[in-house]
Amino acid sequence: MTKVALVTGAGQGIGQAIAERLAKDGFKLALVGRHLDKVQKVASEINQQGGEAIAIKADVAKRDEVFAAVKATKAKFGDFSVIINNAGVAPTTPIMAVTEDDMNWTWGINVNGVVWGTQAATEAFKALGHGGKIINATSQAGVEGNPNLTVYGSTKFAIRGITQTTAKELAEFGITVNAFAPGIVKTPMMWDIAHEVGQNAGKDDEWGMAQFSNGIALGRLSEAKDVANVVSFLAGDDSNYITGQTIIVDGGMVFH
Ligand SMILES: NC(=O)C1=CN([C@@H]2O[C@H](COP(=O)(O)OP(=O)(O)OC[C@H]3O[C@@H](n4cnc5c(N)ncnc54)[C@H](O)[C@@H]3O)[C@@H](O)[C@H]2O)C=CC1
């Protein structure tokens, strides 16, 4: 089986770091995002460094677009072995402010997007006559409740359920399904959240971000590369006997 991976939300943050790491691991890559220019930039950098990557514009909330992205990946590289359902959004939503739009938008991307990715990848693996790996992004907020993250946290708890359920359902086809649950990672998503924290207290983004490192045993927030290292393990052969699991990528903020 040729090592071919599709990464959603690969234009920045954790998705970009995963793409860069999997390129080093020898994967041919399809980088998927809503903004073609961003995924194209990451793909170009990988290609310049001797890797092989293509960029595909798709909204993971749209089932047809996710299926088309997987089909295009298989057609380009002639094989397909790993999907990383990484794309996500993280609105801050105090419970009494939650709207129907908040629920539908966040669930549409964070949960439906993972379901469409799982279906599209499974269809491709079966057509190719081999198994594969499905790797989903959850969060510490999908392991433990966080104030003001009712909507986001609910999507990330759902991902752990979907990961366990589909792992049992797809094992007979040689498909493993696992999830990674980062703590707080220094990406554009967290700077946006930190901005809100800082504003609420009348302070700046750096101050907001610093609040998240309080109580982390290893004394620092994580970098996107810390997460990519774990995804590299989940995408590779060394994790072949692991399925249905959520690996918490955390320096000691939560212990479970
Ligand atoms: N940054 C953090 O501290 C943590 C992040 N995570 C999760 O890790 C994943 C990646 O997060 P970050 O890199 O931090 O976020 P980010 O906001 O920096 O990057 C997310 C990427 O997903 C893309 N995206 C969003 N909606 C999309 C859609 N409908 N279709 C296609 N692409 C879409 C964005 O354009 C962006 O490129 C997310 O699922 C997030 O929930 C989990 C725990 C902590």
Ligand SMILES: CC(=O)C(C)=O
């Ligand atoms: C963004 C996220 O996953 C947090 C705050 O846990």
